[in-house]
């Protein structure tokens with residue numbers, strides 16, 4: 001594995017420009033890719049009364065507004081928000097410069113976690129949007145209305161440039177805020193974020209205090225209300241707490257963050273795929289069963305066959321726990337999934353795998369470790385031009401310290 005420059009302390013939020021990263025990736029020592037370096041010292045959560053956590057003013061004002069892709073092709077958007085005083089309207093009003101105002105109707109849900117009760121969590125999918133078009137949208141109709149906008153992606157095709165931001169393990173510390181600001185100020189202007197898991201770290205607070213899910217929703221709104229973040233689950237989304245009587249994994253996450261998993265034939269929101277511009281993006285779950293005969297296994301087997309590289313030359317996989325990791329933090333946690341799926345990634349020539357989890361930045365050459373069987377002893381990764389580049393970017397700002405060893 002080729003580590004770069006100051007290795008563990010490089011970019012916390014990087015921007016990937018399709019068509020460019022490929023040529024970088026074959027270079028052994030990439031040097032230093034970013035002057036943005038996080039401090040090694042442990043950071044702390046921003047206090048609950050921080051500016052970034054402010055509740056928007058007005059009766060029943062929508063808060064924690066966020067969007068994500070709502071179908072396979074990018075012609076739909078899921079709009080989500082939370083209201084506190086009463087459910088209020090499920091309607092999203094939207095329009096572009098070329099179309100009159102239209103309405104889309106959704107649903108709301110609530111949940112309890114130990115002694116926490118959520119607000120009214122709304123999800124509305126807007127469909128049949130035009131590609132490459134700026135839309136304005138309004139939520140909170142009937143009480144306090146708030147307006148935002150987004151730009152739909154270009155039509156899927158092989159020669160369509162697009163810029164993704166990449167963030168993992170964000171949390172809500174002072175460093176998290178620096179990461180998000182760094183992303184926003186990047187002159188490359190990311191158009192959508194590939195989020196590789198570990199969102200708010202509410203589970204690190206007593207009783208998994210879900211108030212921290214709400215603060216995180218308000219903190220990230222300034223980006224995710226305007227551009228889709230593509231979600232991947234991390235270990236901090238599991239929220240499995242039998243000591244609190246909470247035994248349904250991913251309960252807060254699944255209520256708050258919807259993804260278009262049915263559009264790709266998936267049966268659970270933890271693994272799914274989307275196409276966006278020239279990229280086919282497969283999202284996997286490190287924390288759902290992935291062994292042979294499991295739903296995720298069957299889905300991925302079919303899914304990889306569907307990818308048409310003439311249509312989407314870029315094949316990108318997102319997961320939380322990295323398969324290749326030379327740090328002692330979380331060492332080998334991705335190994336069992338690698339054993340299951342790496343031969344497929346080589347066969348189908350995945351371009352790049354993004355992971356988080358390890359609070360560091362690390363990038364591999366194209367290499368694979370698929371030759372081993374129980375008797376031949378061939379168990380060392382080798383250079384392999386059919387294999388993906390593996391990029392770990394788990395240093396988004398959470399309060400756990402950076403991996404340095």
Ligand SMILES: *[C@@H]1O[C@H](CO)[C@@H](O)[C@H](O)[C@H]1NC(C)=O
Nearest residue numbers: 114115116117206207209211
């Ligand atoms: C939940 O319980 C904890 C103690 O177990 C307490 O400190 C907290 O105030 C309670 N929260 C609510 C919303 O009741």
Ligand SMILES: *[C@@H]1O[C@H](CO)[C@@H](O)[C@H](O)[C@H]1NC(C)=O
Nearest residue numbers: 046050051052174177178181
């Ligand atoms: C977070 O970052 C924004 C933008 O840089 C800044 O305006 C805000 O004051 C910061 N808040 C905290 C608590 O650091």
Ligand SMILES: *[C@@H]1O[C@H](CO)[C@@H](O)[C@H](O)[C@H]1NC(C)=O
Nearest residue numbers: 157158307308309310311312
């Ligand atoms: C793959 O995509 C190309 C380009 O969009 C298209 O012409 C071709 O028909 C597709 N192949 C299959 C098998 O769908």
Ligand SMILES: [Fe+2]
Nearest residue numbers: 198234235357
């Ligand atoms: Fe993690």
